Amino acid sequence: MNCGKVVRRLQLVHKLATSYRSSQHKSCAAQGSGVKLFMPGPLNTTATVKAAMLKDISPRDEEFVKVLAYLRKELLKVAGVSDEEFIAVPMQGCATFSVEATLQTTVPRSSTAKVLVLSGGAFADRMINICKCIDVQHESLPNATDSAANMEAVEKKLRSTKYSNVCVIHCDTSSGFINPVDEIGSLVRQWQPDCSYIVDAISSFGGMSLPTTYADFIITSTNKCVQGVPGCAFVIARKSKLVKCKGNSRSVCFDLYDQYKTLNSSGVFRFTPPTQALLAIQQAFLELEQEGGVEGRARRYKTNNAIIREGMERLGFVALLPPQDSSYIVTSFKYPSHPNFDFGVFHKKLQSRGQVLPTAKVTKGDVFRIANIGDLHPADMDRLLDAVVEVCDEMDIKL
């Protein structure tokens, strides 16, 4: 190699190293900034959960295989189901990837396959979209956006048409309502004993007890109430149903059956797993247990939620749903009718104070949401309310 070439290469290495160091410096500063995410995931995680990721490990390392086995066992425990009937299958990606994998894998490749999605929110709409995209016959049960499924309408549907799959959202994170998963499940069993009953428990898993009596496939997230980092989600599957799903998937990556088969025979993922994320998720499960499991975590979330609900109502905001119809993990508030209220400005001003609300528009009405899950505590709720008062003052909004 000639001398000029070597010098140029060294200069390039130096430049890359310098820019890397300065970006590291910036990210350390951001970590200490104390930003609070009042979002239904991804959310604030503890320093110990983040620290668990500071490790490189081979997915075939004995230690990593053990982490995976621990997680799969822990998932069943937190869901409150037995390992004789159920098995936990991890799937890379966000929870929607697991929703798609579950539909891909459980909907038979038959012209009579038909999915019933009990609508009522943004995440049911997303399931309908997946059905459309993978070209599967589907029906939805139209009902009001902001309310749980209507049981009479559900029964009428189940009596009149044959479905291969029935899907429901446990806690709808777009508005905050809860669906009666077990009541619906009992009707599903009565009228459609062979269909697979799919429950999206993505936002409730880890923070609410799950109605699992009739569920065949429970889709969970480990970066919501479990307080892990994004990168992997898990499907808790009834073994007797999962074993019948071979060959259904129209996709290689989303084949939950193949994922389960490979994991069970070799203990490792088919394709690269998010190794660091799974280490963090293991730490998150340990911390869930330390907090007293689902019950202990629910206690903190309920306290957080009561502070937000009462505090916002005291300031003059109106909640979309009454407390008895709403979960304690996220609350929707109507836009105030005051002429000076502009959600974009309101959000920006809160964000500049380190208080981040979700901006995703997930319901049709003019509402904004405040979630109270993650590594957030009552003092954080008080600080958010103080910031809301300041911002309303600045915007000259008297409620």
Ligand SMILES: *Cc1c(COP(=O)(O)O)cnc(C)c1O
């Ligand atoms: C967050 C959420 C999803 C989607 O999860 P992602 O990880 O964002 O893909 C689906 N359903 C419900 C009920 C949710 O709260």
